[in-house]
Amino acid sequence: MPEDEALTQEEIDSILKSMSSGEPAEKVLEEFEEENKRVKEYDFRRPMKFSREQLRTLQLIHESFAREISTYLSGRCRTFVDVKYASIDQITFSEFQKSLNSPTYIAIFSSEAFAGSGILQMGLDLGYTIIDRLLGGSGTPLEESRVPTEIEMNILKKESAVMLRMLARSWSNIEEFDINLENLETNPQFVQVAPSNEMTILITLSITIRNVQGFINLCFPSSTLEPLNDKLTTRMWTTTYRHTEEFRENLKQTLMLSKLNLSAILGKAVISLSDFFNLEIGDVIRLDSFYDEPIDLEIENHPIFKVKIGKSKGFYAGEIIQKNKELLEKLLVEESMREYSKRNKDHLNKEKETTVGDEKNA
Template sequence: MADVLSQDEIDALLSAISTGEVDIDKAKSEEEEKKIKLYDFKRPDKFSKDQLRTLQMIHETFSRLITTMLSGQLRTSVQIQVTSVDQISYQEFIRSIPELTLLTIYEMGTLEGSAILEINPSIAYTIIDRLFGGNGFKELEIYREPTDIESKVMEKILSKILGYLSEAWKDVTEVMPRIEQMESNPQFIQIVGPNEMVVVISFEIKVGNKSGIMNICYPSPLIDPIVSKLSAQYWFSNLKKEKTEENFEIIRERLNKVKVPLIVNLGEIDINFNEFIKLQVGDVLSLNTSIDKSLSVLVGNKEKFKALPGLQGKKMAISIEEVIEEGSE
């Protein structure tokens, strides 16, 4: 709703027009300019804002997962957050990253095509230094290609990082990332045509007091087959899907295969350490229970049953006398 002017404001506006302080033609032209929105037909938007928001949510989950993993691997404070999600041409992406960087080209498994994971050298060499036992905080020589050993070490850590993409994407589609090659010069990488649109997800990574940028580049042909699933409605419907009887059966079947320890507490006795170390084969200990008294039966560390001791053939056995209910367990 437009603002309602008071009488004093109307009088002041009329006075400014009459004195020439306000140019009506100029004001009209400025208003027309505001209505014009530039559109480049050579670079049409391939993805809607809703689809980009879904990609952002997927990769916010991914960033939380790898934050926990890297904190444990590097044994230091690691913070990772999504800073932007943009759709640009592949040529613009290549031009936006350093001439010497750490590029990982990987397949997505179920999706045809390749994607790129790029880590800025400022943070890549900090991670390498931490993995090699350094503190990661000293000034490192970052404007060089990694050695063969450094490349192998980073390949292992990057394989773990990419593994968490499967978990992040699981509510949209199944992906199985696999590293194809690693490169340090972006000019040697051409996964799509220069004018092909790509989605670039940028992350800020902080390791201790060092920070750097990581980018994930998805070409549009890679995402096109699942673009209909990249809506918030679809994503949240998958997150909140109803539990069907089939799901219950799967859970029940898996629980039935879980092995748990069953322990019968036959009784207790207090002895001192001197008596304990003198125990020998054949010694008899008198417990504080009798043969006609119920024994506690533990499942794990929880008391679940009361039972009486006895024999089943030549084997010791118990007879369940009472089931102990504890809340809804």
């Protein structure tokens, strides 16, 4: 203990008590200081509304959301876009408002599963970079921030609408719902989705496009997430994150319709490049197999079957005599997952085209 630090009355009483019981005073003082370290301050004006488990579930949801945005923006901007989950905090709504610069891009959204509205906020440096890439530019942000034009706001509105659909998909492990884009703002002071002293959940995603780095913020007032509080547990996440029967059936149908390359390898040989260029009609190449031996029947360049060569109804044919079941199952599952991912991507592209068509009609 420093010489200029005086003992409190409580510390003096503890030392005197230890002396009467025969316990060393130094040990009692150490225990007292250790107990003080475990005491944490609690501000009743800023109560924590969410437990650690609920925060962990929210983190899992938005880590999935970050991965989806990264894939989507990489395709839209024709360059690699890195989006990562950065942090989650509990702050008041007024603190969130004060942390934002003006102008900025703010999308206010709602859902039937929420008890109020949420906010998706993105810095305009990122916004202008995305717009520049979408319009064929190099993705250079503006030197001075300004309020977006009507055309620029419509472009950002379309992109944020797609992001919000991805957000709904990320939440589907907890609750399935649709998200509606309600309004757009550029001045944080004009946004009032909750009382200034209400606690909110602020999720921050770090996003990097080429040499431009910024953040996307998602703000949920505590009252907005109140209907889902009971479901914000890792237990609910793990139990709901299972393949449904519909998913299994779709995967099976995709697997049955998969097209694979099939090739029979009669034999192999190694020759020099000079011999290869000097080959002529009538030349004979010795293979590494005999005519009466089984040959490999390959699927996507994987030797799955052993077959005997023969003829059937006037055509050359192969009779399967041996099968590698484990390798075949692995190959078919990999191919089906590729087909399934391709279909999901095609479906997402159709959604984008539908959104563009709706905006043009509007």
